[in-house]
Amino acid sequence: MIARSVHLSNRKCGIKLQRSERREISSGKELEMRIVDLRKVARPGGARVAATVIWEECDRPTQEVYVECRGPAAEDLAPNPDAFLLACVMPAMEYRERRVQIEGTICPELRNGLGGAFGVICDWFPEKWIVQTVASGGVRPTVPRTPSRVASFMSAGIDALATLRCNRLDYPLDHPASIQDCFFLFGFNTYDFSASGPVAERLDDFERRVARMENLAREARINLIPVYTNVRFIAKDFDSWNRRGMGAGLASVAHAFSARISRALIGSSGLQGVSPPSGTHPLVDPNYSSAGLEIRQDGLWLSRLEKTAIVGDWDAALAIVQCCQQHELHDTINCGRCNKCFRTMIQLAALGKLEKTHTFPSRAVTPEMIHQAEVSKKIDATYLEQTVELFMSVNRPDLAQAVRDRVARYREREKQVPRRGWWGAVKQCDSRWTGGILTRLVRRLR
Amino acid sequence: MRITNLAREQHGERARVAADVVWETIDRPTSRIHFETIEPFAPDLALDPHAFLLAAIVPAFRAGEARIAIDGAVCPRLRNGLETVMQVLAQWYDSVRTLPKIEPRDGFRPPMPCPRPRTGMFLSGGVDSLAMLRCNRLDYPMDHPGSVRDCFFVYGFDIGMPGAGDQTSFFEQARRSLLPIVQDAGADLIPVHTNLRILDPEGSAWPDEWFGIATASVAHAFSGRISSALIAASLDIKGLVPVGSHPFLDQYFSSAGLQIIHDGAHMSRLQKIRLVADWAPALKSVRVCWAGVKVGGPLNCGQCRKCMRTMLGFLAIGKLDQAETFPVRQITPTMLHVIHIDNAHLLGFSNQLIENLRAIGRQDLADGLAKLNDAYVRRSRWEKDLGWRGALRRFDKKYLGGCLIRASRVVDRLAGRSA
Numbered sequence: 001m002i003a004r005s006v007h008l009s010n011r012k013c014g015i016k017l018q019r020s021e022r023r024e025i026s027s028g029k030e031l032e033m034r035i036v037d038l039r040k041v042a043r044p045g046g047a048r049v050a051a052t053v054i055w056e057e058c059d060r061p062t063q064e065v066y067v068e069c070r071g072p073a074a075e076d077l078a079p080n081p082d083a084f085l086l087a088c089v090m091p092a093m094e095y096r097e098r099r100v101q102i103e104g105t106i107c108p109e110l111r112n113g114l115g116g117a118f119g120v121i122c123d124w125f126p127e128k129w130i131v132q133t134v135a136s137g138g139v140r141p142t143v144p145r146t147p148s149r150v151a152s153f154m155s156a157g158i159d160a161l162a163t164l165r166c167n168r169l170d171y172p173l174d175h176p177a178s179i180q181d182c183f184f185l186f187g188f189n190t191y192d193f194s195a196s197g198p199v200a201e202r203l204d205d206f207e208r209r210v211a212r213m214e215n216l217a218r219e220a221r222i223n224l225i226p227v228y229t230n231v232r233f234i235a236k237d238f239d240s241w242n243r244r245g246m247g248a249g250l251a252s253v254a255h256a257f258s259a260r261i262s263r264a265l266i267g268s269s270g271l272q273g274v275s276p277p278s279g280t281h282p283l284v285d286p287n288y289s290s291a292g293l294e295i296r297q298d299g300l301w302l303s304r305l306e307k308t309a310i311v312g313d314w315d316a317a318l319a320i321v322q323c324c325q326q327h328e329l330h331d332t333i334n335c336g337r338c339n340k341c342f343r344t345m346i347q348l349a350a351l352g353k354l355e356k357t358h359t360f361p362s363r364a365v366t367p368e369m370i371h372q373a374e375v376s377k378k379i380d381a382t383y384l385e386q387t388v389e390l391f392m393s394v395n396r397p398d399l400a401q402a403v404r405d406r407v408a409r410y411r412e413r414e415k416q417v418p419r420r421g422w423w424g425a426v427k428q429c430d431s432r433w434t435g436g437i438l439t440r441l442v443r444r445l446r
Numbered sequence: 447m448r449i450t451n452l453a454r455e456q457h458g459e460r461a462r463v464a465a466d467v468v469w470e471t472i473d474r475p476t477s478r479i480h481f482e483t484i485e486p487f488a489p490d491l492a493l494d495p496h497a498f499l500l501a502a503i504v505p506a507f508r509a510g511e512a513r514i515a516i517d518g519a520v521c522p523r524l525r526n527g528l529e530t531v532m533q534v535l536a537q538w539y540d541s542v543r544t545l546p547k548i549e550p551r552d553g554f555r556p557p558m559p560c561p562r563p564r565t566g567m568f569l570s571g572g573v574d575s576l577a578m579l580r581c582n583r584l585d586y587p588m589d590h591p592g593s594v595r596d597c598f599f600v601y602g603f604d605i606g607m608p609g610a611g612d613q614t615s616f617f618e619q620a621r622r623s624l625l626p627i628v629q630d631a632g633a634d635l636i637p638v639h640t641n642l643r644i645l646d647p648e649g650s651a652w653p654d655e656w657f658g659i660a661t662a663s664v665a666h667a668f669s670g671r672i673s674s675a676l677i678a679a680s681l682d683i684k685g686l687v688p689v690g691s692h693p694f695l696d697q698y699f700s701s702a703g704l705q706i707i708h709d710g711a712h713m714s715r716l717q718k719i720r721l722v723a724d725w726a727p728a729l730k731s732v733r734v735c736w737a738g739v740k741v742g743g744p745l746n747c748g749q750c751r752k753c754m755r756t757m758l759g760f761l762a763i764g765k766l767d768q769a770e771t772f773p774v775r776q777i778t779p780t781m782l783h784v785i786h787i788d789n790a791h792l793l794g795f796s797n798q799l800i801e802n803l804r805a806i807g808r809q810d811l812a813d814g815l816a817k818l819n820d821a822y823v824r825r826s827r828w829e830k831d832l833g834w835r836g837a838l839r840r841f842d843k844k845y846l847g848g849c850l851i852r853a854s855r856v857v858d859r860l861a862g863r864s865a
Contacts, residue, residue, distance in 0.1 A: 108585035115712030119683035170522035273537040301529035
């Protein structure tokens with residue numbers, strides 16, 4: 001019976017089972033990830049909540065997934081099954097586990113929400129399938145804490161800073177919707193962990209960032225809570241994290257603090273309206289809420305440029321803004337060479353704010369920099385294009401023209417990339433199965 | 447647009463909150479819109495500017511009003527949410543409309559949520575709302591703040607829509623039919639009368655842009671009573687299409703004091719029908735029909751497309767004979783002609799029906815539905831230029847200036863004449 005239902009659900013999702021998988025199903029073996037031994041342990045100056053993840057379908061060793069923090073907030077850290085379910089459910093999908101079984105009870109709101117999240121993700125990525133979740137203690141709705149308390153995720157990037165600033169401008173400090181806690185995460189960056197664990201150099205960077213944030217935290221009257229987690233490294237790879245897993249990962253950290261907060265805000269990406277599929281998305285993220293904790297994307301009504309303007313008008317934020325994910329430079333924080341840096345510098349320059357910040361190695365943007373900016377996606381072009389009018393208004397037609405040229409170059413390239421027809425199909429096969437050899441060959445011949 | 451003269455009034459036995467809607471950009475007479483309820487619930491009817499703002503914003507947006515000036519304060523969360531929603535609507539419908547600027551007389555100020563959280567929902571008696579109520583009862587203990595305590599039944603949305611005449615008697619009949627359900631669920635049934643649909647007399651905005659936001663406006667009229675309101679999902683999340691009540695949109699109708707939740711999108715329609723069918727009071731009172739309004743008659747006509755789809759659902763799970771509100775007990779393939787599959791959501795539901803109908807031995811109905819599905823898929827592929835025909839058509843458009851398609855039309859016409 002189980003075999004039949006699994007088979008049907010996979011067929012519905014358009015997945016052809018491998019022979020070995022069919023054999024295992026027909027033999028009645030259930031392929032499931034197990035999350036066991038949920039615990040809270042004391043750590044120097046704080047606490048850690050952790051769970052053991054046992055993989056069944058994929059060839060991965062048993063892992064510990066954890067969320068850790070120091071200071072008074074550690075008292076509110078709890079080994080909440082909802083948190084660990086969220087940490088593991090998307091990686092389970094990526095590794096083709098069919099079921100996730102977890103110790104304890106989960107909230108029915110989250111169970112239903114995961115159904116919704118998987119529905120959207122399977123629509124976006126038809127090759128993905130729905131992972132069933134089973135809690136050993138069944139379902140029981142969590143109760144929101146009273147009085148309600150709001151937290152946001154803080155990365156020191158434009159989106160997170162704009163979320164905090166807007167909240168401060170809109171709500172008095174004593175309002176229950178006013179942000180009181182900001183989670184500052186170590187472990188969400190690609191370079192934070194190596195195979196042997198957290199990278200010492202990155203940990204040093206992180207501690208410096210925490211120290212740097214103190215001024216802003218004081219001014220904004222928030223509790224900055226540094227959180228250390230390896231949730232990101234349960235994910236299969238960067239692509240799966242970036243396109244499907246990040247929202248659930250962020251929500252998992254928030255759920256570990258569900259005794260402390262009743263709402264967690266995730267800064268939106270600065271694309272107004274319905275944005276393209278992404279790991280953290282306004283249609284998906286609210287599905288990671290429970291009855292006791294609401295997860296919400298914030299700032300969707302603002303474009304990236306509007307957000308940059310909001311941050312630019314806040315001196316304390318401008319002094320620490322960090323969009324760069326590279327190893328930070330001692331003098332200027334941001335490398336000033338990567339795509340994210342270029343993008344932010346160009347926007348700050350358009351707003352006349354770049355010269356006021358010390359966080360980038362260069363205080364001016366040149367047409368050459370704009371020409372060098374990497375524009376590989378429509379989003380990049382959108383962000384860049386937003387600056388044209390501003391450059392014109394500050395009498396920098398050279399920079400406006402450089403932006404127009406760069407965007408035009410991107411669009412021209414886009415036109416040349418066939419998306420449909422037989423040539424498109426060949427290109428897709430080539431990039432998928434033969435690593436792009438054919439495309440490179442044709443390019444060379446041309 | 448100006449929303450002014452917000453006032454509490456009495457209208458017969460019903461308490462009313464009302465406001466004038468004055469058009470500024472277009473030449474339309476001033477309308478007075480209202481929300482009413484009966485006595486036990488009257489003290490909880492709030493003179494909340496948010497209710498009127500939500501009621502009027504889509505008509506204002508569509509009419510090209512440059513601003514909405516409103517008496518009172520507006521929550522910044524709602525302002526931000528409405529900006530988001532208008533951006534999304536413009537994106538969906540390829541519109542060049544601009545968002546009217548919201549100008550509250552008393553500025554932007556967040557309201558405080560109810561000190562004691564309380565959840566309400568909208569109950570129409572249809573499959574979506576009944577399944578949502580049932581799901582809530584199965585998932586939440588009664589003393590949980592997320593447990594539904596109030597069910598709003600609205601006159602002026604489907605029953606009593608503009609142009610339909612006075613349907614208060616039928617509304618009363620439908621309300622009575624819901625009483626056993628809410629009694630079984632241990633909730634209050636709150637009848638609400640509103641005339642907000644007069645702001646769009648043609649009714650063109652309702653399905654695509656307005657009905658979610660209008661539903662939320664009723665919830666805000668009770669912001670003194672509830673802290674969150676559930677709107678039942680009409681679409682399964684796997685087959686989402688742009689529509690007025692949508693999981694993406696509904697969350698943005700919330701204020702700091704009242705949360706609006708789009709609920710139940712994780713369930714397929716057949717799952718919802720199963721939930722309703724397994725709940726005896728709901729099965730006895732389910733009302734999906736908008737066409738068969740006849741006082742004293744059955745709640746459903748049994749002939750329209752909504753009735754037919756729901757009856758097929760009940761038939762597929764072997765419960766049609768117990769669904770007393772449908773006058774039809776036998777479904778034949780000839781009756782399927784009323785069904786029109788025109789989006790991915792309906793296609794998904796139809797596929798589920800086919801599977802279940804075959805399982806109970808109704809090949810005739812399954813085959814009939816399969817034909818409708820095929821027709822939709824063909825049409826959809828044609829519209830999206832997919833498959834080899836699509837490739838040929840693209841080639842024709844690009845390189846032959848549409849010669850082939852014109853030639854095929856001529857051939858079709860000649861063939862039609864000769865036939």
